[in-house]
Amino acid sequence: MKYLVTGGAGFIGGHLVKLLLDRGETVRVLDNLSTGSMKNLEPVKLQERFSFVEADVTADPMLVEREVAQADVIYHLAAAVGVELVVNDPVRTILTNVHGTENVLSAAAKYTKRVIVASTSEVYGKSANAMFSEKDDLLIGCPTHSRWSYACSKLLDEFYLMAFHRASRLPGTVVRLFNTVGPRQTGQYGMVIPRFVAQALANRPLRVFGDGSQSRCFCHVYDTIEALAALANKAEAVGQIYNIGSQRSITILDLAKLVIRQLGSSSEIEMIPYEKAYESGFEDMMHRTPDVSAIGSLIEWHAGRSLEEIIADVAAEQQMHR
Ligand SMILES: NC(=O)c1ccc[n+]([C@@H]2O[C@H](COP(=O)([O-])OP(=O)(O)OC[C@H]3O[C@@H](n4cnc5c(N)ncnc54)[C@H](O)[C@@H]3O)[C@@H](O)[C@H]2O)c1
DSSP: OEEEEETTTSHHHHHHHHHHHHTTOEEEEEEOOSSOOGGGGTTTTTOTTEEEEEOOTTTOHHHHHHHHHTOSEEEEOOOOOSHHHHHHOHHHHHIIIIIIHHHHHHHHHHTTOEEEEEEEGGGGBTOOOSSBOTTSOOBOOOTTSTTHHHHHHHHHHHHHHHHHHHHHOOOEEEEEEOOEEOTTOOGGGSOHHHHHHHHHHTTOOEEEETTSOOEEEOEEHHHHHHHHHHHTTOGGGTTOEEEEOOOOEEEHHHHHHHHHHHTTOOOOEEEEOHHHHSOTTOOOOSOOOBOOHHHHHHHOOOOOSOHHHHHHHHHHHHHHTO
């Protein structure tokens, strides 16, 4: 099978590409290297079944169409990602996430190609449900808060995919990824675990935003990519949405304490009000636990790797590059 992975030079993409190649598939990556890097493709770049095209999914629809036409399966991961990037550059977020996906989906619909689009737990918005399920109503914040532009742009991607599925039988699937973490993720764009680990390893204060009572569930990227790879061959997944994430919930304050303890660091914890960390009036989701029963019963999957394993893997990788 020939796979096209847009955003394949990114954190999740790089790992997915390696897994697919390890399974004997042929993989082409399309990426503009904005938040991604060729370093993420270092382990695979010399493989014969691997190729790379540097391109922007928003800028050149004809090129995107040609690439899609030559693939059997497309993973569309290219997106503007990360809370800081989204808050600081909402226009780029919307353009990339809406027009880029539009280009990929139109081409996939034209050639009836299997396509899996990465969406996000952010689409659940401010919902206070204890657990988020794919059929839930969604509660996005007001457009005056630029943070919601990411959720809204990804949600439009989901509607696009469903519309193409209905109108032209596009064999598409949406995956809503919850916090995915692991080696090679950069803390540069607001990702909490790589940032905490770097701060703890340097014995610098761990900066907790807000009062730290907001909780998250962290999924090892190796678990995430196994789910992504399994989905491509499932006919039942066409026209469906799946949550992918861990169900172990931890507050950000407890996460900071765990990182310090596990890494034997002498770091302190510094509390930073949201207004100082992001923009005035910044809104956050308090809790974010996925219902993963749908993906679990489809492919017998659950996030098997522990949070401690994630922290250890991220720390080992950062220590290697110090
Ligand atoms: N990491 C997470 O926790 C998480 C959570 C929810 C959803 N997701 C989704 O998973 C996907 C991958 O995220 P990631 O964490 O690997 O982020 P990432 O930033 O490492 O990967 C995104 C990749 O897309 C590329 N890209 C960005 N704009 C592009 C454009 N216009 N044209 C071509 N390439 C472009 C970047 O260079 C990068 O390689 C994204 O769609 C993201 O929204 C990730």
